[in-house]
Structures are given as structure tokens and as C-alpha cells.
Amino acid sequence: MTEGLLTATGVVVEFAARGGAVARALDGADLQLASGEIVALVGESGSGKTTLARTLLGLEKPTAGEIRFDGRPLVHSTRRLRALRRRVQLVLQDPAGALNPRHTVYESVAEGLRIHRLVEADPQGRPETELVAAALASAGLRPPESMFLRYPHELSGGQRQRVLIAGALAMGPDLLVADEPVSSLDASIRGEILALLLKLRDELGLGVLVVTHDLGLAWNIADRVAVMYLGRIVESGPTEEVLSRPRHPYTRALLSVVPETERMEPVVLRGEIPDPTRIPGGCRFHPRCPALADGTADAAGVADACRGTALPVLSADVEGHHVACHLHPGED
Amino acid sequence: MTESEHGPLLSIEGLSVTYRTGAGEVPAVREVDLTVGRGEIVGVAGESGCGKSTLASSVLRLQPPSAKVEGRVLVHGQDVLTMNWGDLRALRWAGASIVFQGALHSLNPVQRVGRQLAEPIELHEPALARGTVDGRIGELLEQVGLPAERAASYPHQLSGGQRQRVMIAMALACRPDLVIADEPTTALDVMVQSQVLGVLSGLVAELGVGMLFISHDLSVLADLCDRIAVMYAGRVVEMGAADEIFTRPLHPYAAALSAAFPRIGDPAARYAPAGLGGDPPDLRSLPPGCSFAPRCTRVVEACLAAEPPLEDHGAGRSAACIRVGES
Numbered sequence: 221m222t223e224g225l226l227t228a229t230g231v232v233v234e235f236a237a238r239g240g241a242v243a244r245a246l247d248g249a250d251l252q253l254a255s256g257e258i259v260a261l262v263g264e265s266g267s268g269k270t271t272l273a274r275t276l277l278g279l280e281k282p283t284a285g286e287i288r289f290d291g292r293p294l295v296h297s298t299r300r301l302r303a304l305r306r307r308v309q310l311v312l313q314d315p316a317g318a319l320n321p322r323h324t325v326y327e328s329v330a331e332g333l334r335i336h337r338l339v340e341a342d343p344q345g346r347p348e349t350e351l352v353a354a355a356l357a358s359a360g361l362r363p364p365e366s367m368f369l370r371y372p373h374e375l376s377g378g379q380r381q382r383v384l385i386a387g388a389l390a391m392g393p394d395l396l397v398a399d400e401p402v403s404s405l406d407a408s409i410r411g412e413i414l415a416l417l418l419k420l421r422d423e424l425g426l427g428v429l430v431v432t433h434d435l436g437l438a439w440n441i442a443d444r445v446a447v448m449y450l451g452r453i454v455e456s457g458p459t460e461e462v463l464s465r466p467r468h469p470y471t472r473a474l475l476s477v478v479p480e481t482e483r484m485e486p487v488v489l490r491g492e493i494p495d496p497t498r499i500p501g502g503c504r505f506h507p508r509c510p511a512l513a514d515g516t517a518d519a520a521g522v523a524d525a526c527r528g529t530a531l532p533v534l535s536a537d538v539e540g541h542h543v544a545c546h547l548h549p550g551e552d
Numbered sequence: 553m554t555e556s557e558h559g560p561l562l563s564i565e566g567l568s569v570t571y572r573t574g575a576g577e578v579p580a581v582r583e584v585d586l587t588v589g590r591g592e593i594v595g596v597a598g599e600s601g602c603g604k605s606t607l608a609s610s611v612l613r614l615q616p617p618s619a620k621v622e623g624r625v626l627v628h629g630q631d632v633l634t635m636n637w638g639d640l641r642a643l644r645w646a647g648a649s650i651v652f653q654g655a656l657h658s659l660n661p662v663q664r665v666g667r668q669l670a671e672p673i674e675l676h677e678p679a680l681a682r683g684t685v686d687g688r689i690g691e692l693l694e695q696v697g698l699p700a701e702r703a704a705s706y707p708h709q710l711s712g713g714q715r716q717r718v719m720i721a722m723a724l725a726c727r728p729d730l731v732i733a734d735e736p737t738t739a740l741d742v743m744v745q746s747q748v749l750g751v752l753s754g755l756v757a758e759l760g761v762g763m764l765f766i767s768h769d770l771s772v773l774a775d776l777c778d779r780i781a782v783m784y785a786g787r788v789v790e791m792g793a794a795d796e797i798f799t800r801p802l803h804p805y806a807a808a809l810s811a812a813f814p815r816i817g818d819p820a821a822r823y824a825p826a827g828l829g830g831d832p833p834d835l836r837s838l839p840p841g842c843s844f845a846p847r848c849t850r851v852v853e854a855c856l857a858a859e860p861p862l863e864d865h866g867a868g869r870s871a872a873c874i875r876v877g878e879s
Binding site for chain 1: 599600711712713741742743744745746747750768769770771772774775798808809811812813814815816817818821822823824825826827828829831832
């Protein structure tokens with residue numbers, strides 16, 4: 221197994237909840253990201269996907285487990301995280317809220333360059349204006365000079381998202397972590413931003429981790445998909461495999477409720493993801509599992525295991541299709 | 553509200569809404585015709601700034617007083633735009649109500665949701681006993697799939713999906729015939745969205761209300777609605793049966809919206825997200841001819857001459873594009 225650029229192994233993140241309870245937002249998550257690869261991390265709200273992304277960025281400290289970057293374990297000190305924070309860039313959802321309304325586009329993009337002293341470090345000795353212009357142009361804002369003095373309120377939603385991406389690109393990153401990069405954008409702009417992510421991968425060899433609940437987005441751009449449920453990855457593999465031949469009942473349910481998916485009968489799960497202070501025993505999905513409810517698991521003779529036997533953490537191996545489900549033994 | 557014998561539940565006729573701003577006049581809605589019948593869900597699709605939310609607020613005359621409004625908005629045959637205040641008050645909530653997006657910000661954070669549901673009921677029917685109101689609140693919550701005990705919760709104790717259900721329950725509080733839903737599921741994730749859409753279509757089927765449903769997501773509208781109107785720069789550019797619009801759009805803009813959400817499993821969409829270049833036009837200075845022409849891939853010289861009218865293409869289908877029907 222080759223090691224990715226950024227690797228999470230058995231990561232556990234716990235938060236103190238009210239009344240002394242402990243919420244396990246991540247409960248043994250394994251994930252790998254290589255440069256030049258687009259991975260979609262999908263799941264409902266509360267699945268832990270954003271916590272995993274934040275942990276990979278060094279923004280949350282794991283309670284247990286390990287994050288490795290470039291072959292070395294992550295040390296959570298400000299100084300040691302500096303390189304990571306340049307090379308792995310976060311692109312937030314809601315570009316309207318993420319940009320400072322009183323900063324021009326130029327200032328927003330140049331801020332990171334100044335913090336990381338990248339102008340002084342530029343091998344070609346280019347001035348700041350040139351680096352900012354290059355980042356804006358890579359993000360598809362052309363001509364870049366015309367954007368310099370614009371304020372966020374003067375821009376369309378798509379342009380604001382491009383400015384955020386330009387700010388990330390100015391750092392010369394190896395990886396982008398994009399949290400719901402298109403969920404607040406109009407349908408018409410969505411395709412443009414996704415095409416930009418693909419272009420950046422092709423031209424700059426960037427790796428991209430896209431955190432999203434949008435399976436259509438994953439189908440559009442991702443090489444691999446990892447499906448999260450209650451702090452753990454329950455299915456992962458190449459996009460075609462996972463989305464065309466889903467095995468885990470949770471993945472199947474998520475796919476079936478995508479509007480206008482005609483080939484599947486919608487399986488609307490009841491309720492929401494359980495409280496992470498009380499992760500169900502056995503398979504964590506069993507209280508909502510349609511395959512357990514409709515007797516499929518019983519017929520396969522695994523119903524007791526679903527209720528009582530915990531499943532192992534899925535391997536982060538980038539090869540193959542992995543699933544953590546008693547109905548699919550030996551596929552982890 | 554009495555049931556009208558003439559015409560549909562909601563009939564919008566030649567509606568134009570122009571905002572007066574410091575920077576000039578903004579024609580947000582231009583000559584829109586639309587009807588919604590009982591038990592029918594009509595979708596309005598389009599991107600930010602296309603006028604769909606202005607259209608929604610005009611139905612209850614919620615647009616700012618400075619706006620210039622022309623045309624007619626008939627609810628049960630009565631014109632909302634010229635109605636006196638007393639009738640308008642009676643219409644809001646009891647005749648027609650709105651579910652807004654962003655339930656987090658629409659609920660009062662320091663009041664139990666049951667109290668918030670009671671408010672419109674008590675205002676419209678002051679004679680009702682407290683016990684009757686409480687019973688009604690329990691029923692409303694159960695209608696949207698929440699246990700009646702949730703009435704005692706504060707908004708922060710509910711999840712996003714549950715809060716959105718409370719908003720729907722509130723819209724139903726005074727038993728309106730017409731519900732206007734403005735992007736009610738946009739902030740929700742797929743599973744919760746699907747639960748909320750299930751509640752809405754169940755209510756329409758069960759209670760026979762009419763619904764105007766506004767969204768930028770054509771795939772959601774195609775699943776939920778009977779008919780869809782696609783709006784661009786304040787005008788309806790295509791109208792027809794929901795499935796038809798999504799699977800066989802006529803107008804190039806409708807086609808772009810339809811392609812924006814890929815069919816999972818479609819090999820043509822792999823590594824090929826479909827986008828639409830350019831930005832929507834500045835409404836203060838619309839381009840000559842067809843407003844969509846600057847972004848259109850099928851544009852020809854004649855498109856720039858005049859704004860194409862919404863033409864009938866049979867079977868309830870109409871489109872405003874001179875290239876439709878060409879082979």
C-alpha cells in the first residue's frame with residue numbers, strides 16, 4: 221500500500237458534551253489523500269465529515285489515532301503546523317461569509333502571501349502584484365487586474381467562490397480541502413466551479429478533498445468516494461464502483477433520495493443521525509438500517525451480528541471497494 | 553375564505569414588479585402569467601436575481617411599498633394587489649401562507665415552538681379556547697411528522713430538518729388553501745430534504761392545498777411538482793409539465809439548469825460538470841433582444857433583434873426562444 225500525501229489512521233476526535241457526556245465526532249476514521257487525486261467525503265449532517273476535514277488540516281487535535289503529512293506524523297504546535305497550513309488549503313462554503321467585506325479582492329488574496337512570506341520566498345523573484353494576479357488567473361478570474369480593487373459585495377456568488385479559491389492557490393498548495401464548495405451557489409454556477417477544481421487537478425496536479433452531501437458532485441468530479449456515517453467511513457472505493465454498485469445500505473439510501481434517480485425506489489431513512497454521545501452498539505447504522513428493518517439481514521442470518529457485533533474500521537487502502545457491513549463480510 | 557367557482561386558486565396575470573433604487577429602476581418581475589390549482593404543485597425555477605422570490609412575495613403583497621406593481625394577482629378570484637388592509641390581513645396566513653428558507657433565522661429563539669405556532673391561530677380566531685389551540689398545535693406537528701411534545705421545545709433544541717418542519721406546520725396553522733414555499737429545503741442535506749419534500753407532497757395530496765414551490769434546483773422541482781415555470785431575468789422563459797421540462801427542456805436556459813445536476817450513473821457526466829458561462833444580466837440595463845442571448849450557446853443574429861415572446865408549443869408547453877422548433 222502506497223502512502224498518500226495526507227493520511228488519517230484510526231482517528232478519534234471527542235468533544236465534551238453537556239452533562240459530562242463525551243461526543244465521539246470521529247470514531248476511528250481512516251482516509252488517504254494523494255496529490256493529483258479528487259476524493260469526495262460524503263454523508264449527512266452530523267456524520268463527522270467536516271470534523272474529519274478539520275482534523276486533516278490540523279484544526280482539531282485527534283484524541284487518538286494519527287495524521288501523517290508527507291510521511292511524517294503531524295505535531296500540533298503552531299510552528300510545526302505552518303508548512304501544513306500552506307500546503308493544504310481550506311476552501312470554505314458560503315463565500316459571502318468567508319471573505320472580509322471590507323477587504324478588496326487583492327487584499328484577500330495577498331493576505332496569505334504576507335503571512336507565509338511567500339513574496340520573499342518566490343524563486344522567480346516576482347513582486348506581490350504578479351503573484352496575486354497569477355492566483356486570480358488560475359482561479360479563472362480574467363483579466364486579474366480588473367478584479368484587484370473590487371469588494372466582495374460587487375461580485376457574483378461564483379466570482380466570490382473563485383476569489384476564495386485564488387486565495388488558496390496563491391499559497392502554492394499540494395492539496396485543497398473544499399467544504400461544500402458549491403452548496404450555496406446557483407445551479408448555473410455550480411458546474412463552472414466544479415470544472416475549475418478538475419482543471420486545477422489536471423494542470424497543477426493538486427489533490428482535492430471535497431466534503432459534501434451532494435452525490436451528483438461526487439459523480440461529476442471525484443476519483444474516489446468515501447461515505448461517512450456517525451464518525452466512521454462505512455464504504456469507500458472508486459466513484460463508479462461506489463455510486464453505480466453501492467453495497468452499504470446507507471450508501472444505497474443516500475443514492476436513492478437524490479432527486480430524479482429513477483432507477484432506484486427511494487429509501488427515505490427515518491429520523492436523523494443519532495447523537496454521537498450514544499453511538500449504537502453492533503453496527504452503528506443498525507437502528508436506521510433498511511436492510512435490517514425489511515428482513516434482508518435476517519434472511520442472510522446476520523441480524524444478530526448487526527445488533528450486537530461491532531464492525532472493524534475500514535482500511536484506508538486506495539485500491540478496491542471497501543464496505544463495513546455484516547451483509548458484505550470480508551469486504552473491508 | 554370561500555371557495556371560488558371561477559378560475560384557479562391562484563392566478564397571476566401580467567404581473568410586473570419594478571423596484572425603485574438609488575441606482576435606477578430594477579424590473580425584477582416582467583409580465584409573468586401563472587396559475588396554481590387546488591391539489592397542484594407548481595414549481596418556479598431560476599438562479600439568484602431571476603425574480604422568483606419577488607414573484608413569491610407579491611402573492612401576499614409582501615414586496616416593499618416603494619415597488620411599482622402592475623398586473624393582477626388573484627387568490628380565489630380576488631385581487632391581492634388592490635385588496636383593502638382588512639381583507640389582506642385575513643388572506644395572509646388563513647388564505648395563503650409562506651414557508652421561507654433558513655428556518656433557523658425565521659423562528660424566535662427565545663420562545664417555545666408551540667407558542668410560535670399558536671400566535672397566528674390566536675390572531676385569526678381569537679374566540680378559540682386555549683385547549684383547542686393546543687390540540688390544533690399537536691395536530692399540526694404530527695401532520696409534519698413531529699411528535700406533539702415538540703411544542704415544548706425551543707428552536708435550538710431541534711435539528712435543521714425539524715425546524716423546517718415547524719416552519720411548514722406554522723404555514724399550515726390557519727388552514728390556508730395556498731402555500732408558497734420559497735427554497736424550503738435549500739439548506740438541508742439530501743436525506744432531510746427528501747423527508748421534508750415527502751411531508752409537503754403528502755400535505756398537498758391530503759389537504760388539497762395548492763402550492764407554489766420556488767427553487768434553483770430543477771431536479772427537486774421535477775420530482776415534486778406537476779408543472780414548472782423557468783424564470784430568467786424576471787420573465788418566464790419556459791413552462792410545462794415537470795418531467796418534460798427536466799428531461800426534454802426546450803429553452804437553452806432550461807437545458808442548462810437541467811444539465812447542472814448530473815444523473816448519477818450517466819457516463820457522459822463523469823469528469824464533465826455542466827456549467828453555464830457568464831453571469832445573469834444587470835436588470836437595470838438589460839441586453840437588447842433576448843436577455844439570455846449573451847450566455848446562450850445557440851445565439852444567432854435574430855436573437856438580438858427583439859425579446860422573444862412566450863410561445864405555445866402544444867400540450868401545455870411554452871417557451872420564449874426563437875430557435876425552439878428549428879431542426
